[in-house]
Amino acid sequence: xxxxxxxxxxxxxxxxxxxxxxxxxxxxxxxxxxxxxxxxxxxxxxxxxxxxxxxxxxxxxxxxxxxxxxxxxxxxxxxxxxxxxxxxxxxxxxxxxxxxxxxxxxxxxxxxxxxxxxxxxxxxxxxxxxxxxxxxxxxxxxxxxxxxxx
Numbered sequence: 001x002x003x004x005x006x007x008x009x010x011x012x013x014x015x016x017x018x019x020x021x022x023x024x025x026x027x028x029x030x031x032x033x034x035x036x037x038x039x040x041x042x043x044x045x046x047x048x049x050x051x052x053x054x055x056x057x058x059x060x061x062x063x064x065x066x067x068x069x070x071x072x073x074x075x076x077x078x079x080x081x082x083x084x085x086x087x088x089x090x091x092x093x094x095x096x097x098x099x100x101x102x103x104x105x106x107x108x109x110x111x112x113x114x115x116x117x118x119x120x121x122x123x124x125x126x127x128x129x130x131x132x133x134x135x136x137x138x139x140x141x142x143x144x145x146x147x148x149x150x
Contacts, residue, residue, distance in 0.1 A: 020042060020051075022063065022065070024063050024065070024115075024117045024120040024121070025051050025063040027120050027123075027124065028051075028052075028061070028063055028115055028120060029041070029051075029052060031123075031134065032052070032061075032137075035134065035138070037054060037057075037141070038054070038056070039052040039053055039054045039055075039061070040052070040053045040055070041053075046060050046105075046110065047060075047101050047104035047105055047108065047110075048060065048062065048097075048101030048104070048105065050062050051063045054141065057111065057141040057142075058109070058110055058111055059110070059111040059112070059113055059140075059141060060105055060110055060111070060112050060113070061113045061114075061115065062112070062113070062114045062115070063115050063117065063120070064098075064114050064115070064116050064117065065117045066116055066117045066118050067117075068091075068094055069094055069095070069098060069116075070091050070094070070095055071116050071117075071118060074116070074118050075118075076117060076118055079091075102147070106146060106147075111140075111145070111146050111147070112146065112147050112148075113137065113140060113141075113147075113148050113149075113150070114148070114149045114150070115133075115137075115150050116149070116150065119133060119150050133150055136148070136150060137150070
């Protein structure tokens with residue numbers, strides 16, 4: 001299938017995609033801060049440079065975009081119809097890196113929380129879901145569990 005826009009326009013669009021300080025990440029940061037959690041952002045001392053590092057809870061927090069990290073079964077994890085080989089390889093590398101980071105964190109005894117973009121979008125629309133997710137996150141921080149994906 002041919003792309004609907006020119007290669008120059010596509011390139012400009014892709015250059016605007018941010019890797020840090022995204023809207024979902026900012027939403028979660030504000031939410032955690034308002035609940036009294038303090039963190040460092042994008043710590044280069046922790047494997048994977050987590051979006052947030054909560055030293056007090058020994059927890060790395062990642063906000064994963066459903067598209068880029070291939071959230072299984074999610075409507076936001078679509079695959080572009082142009083340059084399919086490129087995108088499959090790109091997504092494969094992302095997933096392999098995610099697995100390697102999880103292993104590194106586990107080997108260092110660091111807890112890992114992954115919050116998916118679609119969860120954050122739902123939280124913004126539904127206060128019941130927001131309260132439930134906030135409670136699950138707080139429970140995870142205070143538990144002995146090593147990994148949670150929401």
